[in-house]
Amino acid sequence: MENYKYTDVRFADIQILRYRLEGFGRLSLQQKKLIYCLSEATLWGRDITFDQFGFHNLKIRKVLEAIYSGFKGDRNQEEYRSFEEYLRRVWFSNGIHHHYGCEKFEPRFSEEFFETQVRALPASQLPLDDGQTVDGLIEELRRPIFDPHYMPKRVCTEDGVDIVKESACNFxxxxxxxxxxxxxxxxxxxxxxxxxxxxxxxxxxxxxxxxxxxxxWSAQGKYAPAISHIIYWLKKAQQLALNESQAQYISTLVKYYETGDLNTFNRYCIEWVGEHESDVDFVNGFIEVYGDPLGLKGSWEGIVEYQDQEATRRTKTISDEAQWFEDHSPVDLRFKKEKVKGVTAHVVRAAMLGGDEYPSTAIGINLPNADWIRAAHGSKSVTISNLIDAYNKAAHGNGFKEEFIQDKEMVELIDKWGDQCDNLHTDLHECLGHGSGKLLDGVSPDALKSYGSTIEEARADLFGLYFIADPKLLQLGLLDNSEAYHAAYYSYMLNGLMTQLVRIAPGNKIEEAHMRNRALIARWCYEKGKKNCVAELYTDNGKTYLRINDYEALRRLFAQLLAEIQRVKSEGDLEAARLLVETYGVNVDEKLHKEVLDRYARLDLAPYKGFLNPKLTPVTDDRGDVKDILVDYSEDYDQQMMRYGKEYGAL
Incomplete structure (x- = not known):
């Protein structure tokens, strides 16, 4: 592991980080081999995600990679450097639209440059359809790349328009x-x-x-070439399963991929959520629906993980008290679960990321998503410690807090408690928040339509915000300072009201569900607390700052909003969901936005971060048997992306 360094390349608004596989060397050979097979299954789904995110994405990526490999000119010339940045952005976002804002990238190289480079390549290196000419390929890709009005948004959630027709996603x-x-x-x-x-x-x-x-999408249908490779490696993994239950749910997942039958997927989810003993686990499939404007279609994703034993004690403490938290939630009794079932939570280390979890990924996961499975069988929650550690290293000493927080005592409080509170909030959000509450009988899980994802994330965030200030956490030994939660409240409100705006291009509205959720919570509480001056934005020397005057009152506002959000979810109140999101979660104050962007630009930071995967390599003995799995961190961003395109390009 001597070749590990946590940062790699930076481009556009992106910084690439690495994550370290702490403790991997202490795993058993069976565990290592299992992780390797599951990692291969994770990497083979990459092309699926590209295709899901846009009809032209795969062809564009392949053409750009061919230009990158075959370029004969000066790689330091400005137009080539612009081309290189565009390709890196396409790799990062699994397509031609921004991974977070969903707007289409603007190429800073010319159509002439593109056409010249394509024509310079042998036809054998280009992804030509049967009978297609090079001229035909250029014309096919010209509009998707260069016309800003053609497929401008991957996911459009604008109220009052046909969000299916206006979204470029390929669902x-x-x-x-x-x-x-x-x-x-x-x-x-x-x-x-x-x-x-x-x-x-x-x-x-x-x-x-x-x-x-x-x-x-199955081995007999669309994406069959990629899914067949996934199945191959899942079957290899099944032979290395750590117990019979794990072998069973892998077998059921294979059957689901083979048939595409959603009843089989339900059975897989139930078997998966019921297996608690394995130190190695994974997610592989069509899971999260944020990439679909209607919240129906699952983007393909994969992640392989192994348990962080020491940190898991924290999440176990929380999950063991799941019923207490449910009983003491400030929501209406009608919407509470009488008996919380099967809540398990672990802190894990990621071993491999793929699809919609790569290079940009979540730091916490709670699955399965089906409400009835959660209610009847429970859920699994993980917090991913090595990714959080990499984020924290990247943020240390970058000047962000000092620029946007005037109160030096608050900066010190966040320095002391911020990371611990962030971890706890993630645990509460993933372990308990998503699994809390229930739908009333007869309410469809899809009743909130395009607003469902934002409302669900707000519900889980509010659950965490409310309980992170509860004395119960002190009693459980998870915090040892009664005011530590101030750091979490301040950071959350600052982000929702101001600093997350660094991720929005000038003139745009907030589109992404998690960002809408944070804006909704912060702005709703700010507006409702104005009368009593719970929190205030003030200006000093031309800069806007946040001051929170009453943390207990802010907690009461979180409780009030949580109760309403849970009601909206439980009753399937679409109109109330629409009003909440459109009123508080969408629009941007242009003047404040410009100020935040200007202040952030002076810090010279990348607002988005993502990860390179380690390279896992089997080592064999004289008989050809695998005796170890080596971890290599030496591959850089371009090398990894080009290798993945060659080795895992199934579609």
Missing amino acids: YQGLTQEEVEEYYRDQAKDDGPEPVSHGLNSTLVKGTDGQIREDV
Whole structure:
């Protein structure tokens, strides 16, 4: 591990980090081999994500990579450097739209440069369709790359427009929003108490004959070449499973991939969430629905993890008290679970990231997503310690707090307690927040439509914010200072009101669900607390700062909003969800936005960060048997992306 360094390249608004596999060398050979096989299954899904995020993405990536490999000119010339930055952004975002804001990248190289470079390549190196000419390929890709008005947003969530037609994601072909909603409404009309997640693993297509069909993502359907490789490595992993239960859920996952049957997926989720003993676990499949404007289609993602034993004691303490937290939640009794089932939480270390979890990834995960499975069988939650550690290293001493926080005592409080409170808030959000509460009988899980993701993230965040200030955490030994939570409250409000705006381009609204959630919470509480001056934004020497005057009152506001958000979710109140999100979570104050961008620019920081994967290599003995798995951190960003394109390019 002597070749490890936590940072790599920086480009555009991105900084690339590395994560370290602490404790990997102490794992058993079986555990290491299992991680290797699961990692291969994780890497083989990459092309699926590219295709899901846009119809032209795979072709564009392959053409850009061919130019990168075959370029014969001066790689220091400005136009080539602009091309290189564009390619790096495409790699990072799994396509031509920003991974967070969803707006299309603007190439800073010319159409002439692109055309010249494509024509200079042998046709054998280009992704030409049968009968397609090089001229035809150039024309096919010209608009997606260079026309800013063509497919401008990967996910459009703007109120009052047809968000299916206005979104460039490749989940629907030839359909309107009304047609999609009607199709899945009809699909769900006969649902019982254990419904499938309709549409989760398919592309919905309207043919030239006007008929609507689902192209299911399976070994027999769409994405079959990539899924076949995933299945191959899952079967290898099954032979190395750490117990019978793990072998069983891997087997069921394979059957799901083979058939595309969503009832089998439900069975897999139940088996997976019921297995608690393995120190090695993984997520692999069509999971999160943030990439679909209607919140139905699952983007492909993969992550392999192994347990951080010492840090897991913290999450175990929380999950063991799940019923206490549910009982003491400030929501209406009608929306509480009478008996919380199967809540397990671990701190883990990521061993491999893939698909929608790579290079940008979550630091916490709570699955499965189906509400009825959570209620009947529980959920698994993880906080990913080595990713958090890498983020913290990157943020240390960067001047951000000093620029945006005038109160030196608050800076010191955040320096002392901020990381610990962030970890606890993530634990509460993932371990308990997502698993808390219940839907009323007859309420569809998709009732909130395009607002569902934002409302769900707000619900989990508010759960964590409310309880991080509770004396219960002191009693459990998770905090030993009664005012430590002030650091969490201040940081959250500052981010929601101001500093997350560094991730928004001038003139844009807030689109991404997590950002909308944070803005909704911070702005709602700010507005509702104005009368009593709970929090205030003030200006000093031309700079805007935040002051929180009453932390207990702010907690009461969090409780009030949590109660309302849970009601909206439990009752499926679409209009209330729309009003909350559109009023507090979408619009941007242009003057404040400009100020924040200007102040942030002077710090010369990248607002977004993502990760390189370590390279895992089997070592064999004289007989060809694997005797160890080596971890290598020496690969740089460009090398890794080009290698993945060659070695895992199935589609």
